[in-house]
Amino acid sequence: MAFYDKPAEISAFNAKFEAQKIAFAPVAFQVARCLLKFDILKAVDDAGKQGISLSALTDKLDTSEYGISVLLDMGLSMGLVWQQDDNFILDKVGYFLLNDDMALKNLDFTHHVCYQGLFDLDKAIETGTPAGLQVFGDWKTIYPGLSQLPEEAKRSWFEFDHYYSDHAFPEVLALLFEHKPKHILDVGGNTGKWSLACTKHDENVNVTIMDLPGQLNVALANAKAAGVGDRVHGHETDLLDESRTFFAGADTIWMSQFLDCFSKSEILSILKRAADVMTADSRLYILETFWDRQPYEAGAYCVNATSIYFTAMANGNSRMYHSKDMMRLIQEAGLYVDQDTDDLGLGHTLLACKKK
Ligand SMILES: C[S@@+](CC[C@H](N)C(=O)[O-])C[C@H]1O[C@@H](n2cnc3c(N)ncnc32)[C@H](O)[C@@H]1O
Structure with a gap:
């Protein structure tokens, strides 16, 4: 940096x-x-x-x-x-x-998802809740409400999310498949884009998507429509509930643009539950945009601005993290970073973690 x-x-x-x-x-x-x-x-x-x-x-x-x-x-x-x-x-x-397609996506997302709710950023900071989210509904976080957002907000939320992950997926797919995964657990798999990319890349791989019911239903329908319904499975969960354990049948766990949806203490709990189902041979991949790992200042500006969406609209307690914060949480959860790759996609970092 x-x-x-x-x-x-x-x-x-x-x-x-x-x-x-x-x-x-x-x-x-x-x-x-x-x-x-x-x-x-x-x-x-x-x-x-x-x-x-x-x-x-x-x-x-x-x-x-x-x-x-x-x-x-x-x-x-x-x-x-x-x-x-x-x-x-x-x-x-x-x-x-x-x-510039990135500027257009960022502008669209800022207007349709964030603009009105940002009026209450001060309340969000004071209360640690997504105070701006009340412009759309009465959810504790935006995630259970994603499929029910007003049409323009929903469209721009998914386009924004996919814009960033779509740019990273082709490069990281190759890195992940170097280790020949047989069963991938896609945590926060959303609409199933990653699962579809994996099943297309390898005709033998199975994927289990773990997500909230609203997103999981859409993802499984998409997998079925793509003809891979027999290899893409669902595991409905709410990971904010600490009693919910991880699906245990995968050799590879995948978390893309996922941990930024949680506070530090929630991330620690999620990583510990992931570690509980890992063996010495399992790998946990974390794909994130850390603001300190951006190749250009423009990237750090966009990443830090996106944090404010999490504050005002998404959950009031999460953010785009500094990589050092994530490293500390990974260590504390009983894992270590085996491979650390920057400059993927649009300022993404891939952390391949193993159990200590
Ligand atoms: C920002 S999206 C990431 C989507 C996808 N992995 C990608 O890279 O484009 C975060 C995902 O985490 C899921 N999620 C958020 N809170 C969750 C929770 N408490 N339990 C399980 N999944 C959750 C959301 O439903 C959403 O699909």
């Missing part, structure tokens, strides 16, 4: 400007979203290097002249567009907002 280890080199004058940007950050966010939603940025992009005037944009688009002008003027201040004479021209940040 080559960032966050020295004070910013910035003048007081510019630092004061940065403080104003933070004060108006939700405004900037919603302006960016509207410039995308109403195709204004796209129309500016389509106009190329010579750009396009406000009146030409008004003729072209369904949005009012007032709407376009007020959004684009803020777009100038945000560096999304620049102006030459009367024409607006797309600038670099605007280009990436329009074309």
Whole structure:
């Protein structure tokens, strides 16, 4: 990690400007979203290097002249567009907002899942509960409610989750199958994407998905539809209930983007229960995005911002961890890290653990 280890080199004058940007950050966010939603940025992009005037944009688009002008003027201040004479021209940040799929997924998730609930971030911090989640329902954590979220929130939650894991899965699949697993326990298997990838990769492997009932039903239906229903099995559980033990028939345990859904004490309890069903030959794989292991500062920014989703919306007590915290918990649970691989997928780390 080559960032966050020295004070910013910035003048007081510019630092004061940065403080104003933070004060108006939700405004900037919603302006960016509207410039995308109403195709204004796209129309500016389509106009190329010579750009396009406000009146030409008004003729072209369904949005009012007032709407376009007020959004684009803020777009100038945000560096999304620049102006030459009367024409607006797309600038670099605007280009990436329009074309970078990670920025689009993050924006979509922030708007549909987090935005309203973030109003209650202070209450979440004070109470250690996901106080923002009440905008969607009365669940203790977001996970039992995932399949019942409003349509747009549900779509963007799954797209966000899958965007990150989909990028990592092809690379980690090869690493996992180096050890020729026969039966994989996919803990928090969600919609079954990993189980389907494993059963496609190896025609003999079996997978048992352990998850809450809502997700498990969807995952098993997906496995059946993919023709691998006989090799993808279900084990319904709620791992917040410490009396629930792990499925014991697997040689390999897989936890992808899973432990970040739990507090440190919950992780310790989960890892101890995993260790209880492991033998000296078993392997437990943990795939996570640790903020300190990101190759670029942009990655650490996204990972730390995602932590706040866990605080306000998901459960009020979990986060994207520093890798040292996870290492301590792994040790305390009676396991050790046998293999530690960074820079997989989009800033993912794979920890292969064995029993001490
Ligand atoms: C962030 S998703 C990870 C999905 C998938 N493993 C991936 O990499 O894309 C977390 C998963 O953990 C499950 N989960 C959350 N809380 C749980 C609990 N208390 N018991 C069992 N599963 C839980 C959720 O239902 C969800 O499927």
